[in-house]
Amino acid sequence: MKKVIVVGVGAQGSTIAKRLDEEANVSEVICADYDEKAAKTVAGQLKKARAVQLNAKNVDEIVAAAEGCDLIVNGLAPDFNMNVMDAALKVGACYQDLASGPVSDTDFVSAVKRCLGRTSEFEAKGLTALINTGSAPGMANVLTRHGVEKLDNVDRIDIFVYDEIWSKKFIPFWWSPETAFADMAAEPIVYKDGEFKRVKPFNNPQMTEFKGAGLKRMTDHEHEEPVTMGLLADKVLKGVKEVNFRYGGPGLELAESLYKMGLLSDEVLNVKGTDIVPMDIISKLTPPAPKYADEIKAVLDEGMVSEDGVFLVRVTGKKDGKTSRVDLYCYAPGLTDAFEKAGITHESYFTGQAAFLFTKMFVNDVINTKGCFPPECLEDKERDYYLSEAAKLDILVDEVVETRLY
Numbered sequence: 001m002k003k004v005i006v007v008g009v010g011a012q013g014s015t016i017a018k019r020l021d022e023e024a025n026v027s028e029v030i031c032a033d034y035d036e037k038a039a040k041t042v043a044g045q046l047k048k049a050r051a052v053q054l055n056a057k058n059v060d061e062i063v064a065a066a067e068g069c070d071l072i073v074n075g076l077a078p079d080f081n082m083n084v085m086d087a088a089l090k091v092g093a094c095y096q097d098l099a100s101g102p103v104s105d106t107d108f109v110s111a112v113k114r115c116l117g118r119t120s121e122f123e124a125k126g127l128t129a130l131i132n133t134g135s136a137p138g139m140a141n142v143l144t145r146h147g148v149e150k151l152d153n154v155d156r157i158d159i160f161v162y163d164e165i166w167s168k169k170f171i172p173f174w175w176s177p178e179t180a181f182a183d184m185a186a187e188p189i190v191y192k193d194g195e196f197k198r199v200k201p202f203n204n205p206q207m208t209e210f211k212g213a214g215l216k217r218m219t220d221h222e223h224e225e226p227v228t229m230g231l232l233a234d235k236v237l238k239g240v241k242e243v244n245f246r247y248g249g250p251g252l253e254l255a256e257s258l259y260k261m262g263l264l265s266d267e268v269l270n271v272k273g274t275d276i277v278p279m280d281i282i283s284k285l286t287p288p289a290p291k292y293a294d295e296i297k298a299v300l301d302e303g304m305v306s307e308d309g310v311f312l313v314r315v316t317g318k319k320d321g322k323t324s325r326v327d328l329y330c331y332a333p334g335l336t337d338a339f340e341k342a343g344i345t346h347e348s349y350f351t352g353q354a355a356f357l358f359t360k361m362f363v364n365d366v367i368n369t370k371g372c373f374p375p376e377c378l379e380d381k382e383r384d385y386y387l388s389e390a391a392k393l394d395i396l397v398d399e400v401v402e403t404r405l406y
Helices: 011-020 036-043 059-066 078-091 108-116 119-124 135-148 177-185 225-231 250-260 278-285 293-302 335-342 346-363 380-392
Strands: 002-007 026-033 049-053 071-074 094-097 128-130 153-167 189-192 195-198 206-210 214-220 242-248 269-271 274-276 304-319 322-331 371-373 396-403
Touching: 002 011, 002 059, 002 346, 011 026, 011 036, 011 346, 026 036, 026 059, 036 049, 059 078, 071 078, 071 346, 078 094, 078 108, 094 346, 108 225, 108 371, 119 128, 119 371, 128 346, 135 153, 135 225, 135 304, 135 322, 135 346, 135 380, 153 206, 153 214, 153 225, 153 250, 153 293, 177 250, 177 278, 189 225, 195 225, 214 250, 225 242, 274 278, 293 335, 304 335, 335 346, 346 380, 380 396
Parallel strands: 002 026, 002 071, 026 049, 071 094, 094 128, 128 371, 153 242
Antiparallel strands: 153 304, 189 195, 189 242, 206 214, 214 242, 269 274, 304 322, 322 396
16 A cells, blocks of 8 residues: 655645545545645545645655655646656655756756656665656656557657647636746757757747647747656667657637837836736736636636647657658547536646646556656656556547558
8 A cells, every 4th residue: 555745735736635635546636736726625535645834845744744655746836847757766666757948047958857766766676656647748658669669769859738728718828827928938948969959939830730630820839848858868769860849729819919119028117107918918918717616617618619629749760671650649638528527727727637647657556667757768667557547537538640651
């Protein structure tokens, strides 16, 4: 029986905690958060849970709360990753997080390298630290490795996420608007020919054809996958030469327009004698994503305009000397279905459930490798387990392989 602590019980952490409560192999779930009310609210809905208030800036507080735990799930922002990793090593617990960056004290690539650089510490204690678990990164990494193993060598990996869940009530993003705007205004990272290259925000706009969805406008977007996959290109991805993460949808179009107007800037402007920060104004005025069931229901009652989306991992390379492309389309419930199934948004359903499946692997002793690594490093049987369990949650994958004959 496993004892698990979830540090940070926001949208994704609370989803993980609720699913853990249903696991036969789990004896106790500790819901920990700086917001004591949030921790108690989540724990109060569960049978095996208790709430703990803690400040994750203090490693000792995490250690005290996690004493006796087999696994620490880090549902906090990446700035807390080092502290929670420190606590896991002190307690002797395995570790899982959802993202590596961005962080405030170093650049994106260095942040990922810093996490991966701790592998020897976890190996020495016989522990596993699995980083970047969710939908993207997370599910995307599992699918990438699946596609890679279909080919003899790999030229490029492209990950596409197109989000067109659009309601009549104006909600441009289904996660934190402040985080969304900051991510989109950041300079994306592209991995090409052994180097990480920073490009301009909304770089390389292209119309991309998707099966069943038609042409969609996509741009480069800052994300973990090009970084971890670039660093691990030779180790697990058959020498891939190029990795891109591309994003699109109405939210991106809005952010791009605001960016071009200078409204996503952090620089202070003086307007009629008053100092303002454009990003602060935009973040303040943008309506937040609905969090509670009554808020989600109100959105659905008002009506939906669109519940379309695309989640595609494309791996291109050679098989038996011929150019081959493996497309892996992932499908998950939209807002209406996610609310009917679990009382949560599609974003919480896909990302939270995808993250939970990695947690499920820990509590059921499916992961054998020790050290610190992202999901593309999981072994064949581990990845197969993950995808088969995802299907049980209506997170489904279609595989399309195209080969050029000559």
